[in-house]
Amino acid sequence: MSKQRALVTGGAGFLGSHLCDALLGEGYSVVVADNLLTGRKSNIEHLRNDSRFEFQDVDINQPFDCGPVDYVFHLACPASPVDYTVHGIETLQVGSIGTFHALDVARKYNAKYFISSTSECYGDPLEHPQKETYWGHVNPIGPRSVYDEAKRFGEAVTMAYHRYYKVDTRIVRIFNTYGPRMQLNDGRVVPNFMKQAFRGEELTVYGDGNQTRSFCYVSDEIDGFIRLSKSDEHFPVNIGNPAEFTILECAKMVLKVTGSKSQIRYEPLPQDDPKQRRPDITKARTLLGWEPKIDLETGLKMSLEYFRNAALEEKTTNA
């Protein structure tokens, strides 16, 4: 018998599916609520025959109830710039209405609650690196606002349920995370470069490539989630890799690990693209004893096989 039952909204997505693996490993039984807007059943295919695992095709923007649970992990939300641009309204809805519904489930069953927020709450930051106490520099009406403001609102509702209804909540602010099961075409840096490198296409760098990002390998990120889920911290905690790379350095690293001879092509910077991003992880270090273990080169090597198969499979399908 499993000791506890966890609900994972968005569990068929990239991070959600890895979280399901980790929760099953922790002894939970797991129910996923996902409408497959940006997720894929193939991400959870390996769990299909596990009697402790269940998938429910549920749009959490409608009131929903997957039965009694002890923990609600609320991850549902389009997450890549391509996805939240195409699904702008759905992104605002899931950050607001969907978050109310996920919190209502936690409240109904007196379950603990965990929400995946984002470094996008900091916008194009004026403080660097970003501490959890920084309130951010977000354009509330720009093209990225459907995501940024949805996530900021999600944090606000979560804190309100904690303050008014005493729901036992946690908030993680995730910085760029990469690894197997990411969608190949979601426009994020690592899948984009990997796809282009494996197909011998030019790697697209926006602007001069000197804008920075920090990249966290998925197993490190999920380790941070699990540690935070067991803590009593109600205020946001950054989980991300503080090693900072320019986009150009990342492109060169992808060329190195794939052995690709692709060239780099420069394109104009999209509106409101943050110039720099790096988490201050002092809080995660001291509170959770967490820090990332996998550097970018190692993580890219660990992701090679997945991205190679995905890139070549799709090329064959489209041929």
Ligand SMILES: NC(=O)c1ccc[n+]([C@@H]2O[C@H](COP(=O)([O-])OP(=O)(O)OC[C@H]3O[C@@H](n4cnc5c(N)ncnc54)[C@H](O)[C@@H]3O)[C@@H](O)[C@H]2O)c1
């Ligand atoms: N991957 C990252 O680097 C990153 C960075 C910051 C924050 N996050 C956050 O982590 C979470 C997961 O991101 P991801 O990268 O796994 O994205 P993803 O797109 O792979 O997963 C999101 C999942 O949510 C599901 N979903 C969306 N709307 C839904 C709805 N209305 N009802 C039910 N399911 C719905 C999708 O089908 C998908 O399976 C998101 O909340 C995202 O904002 C991710």
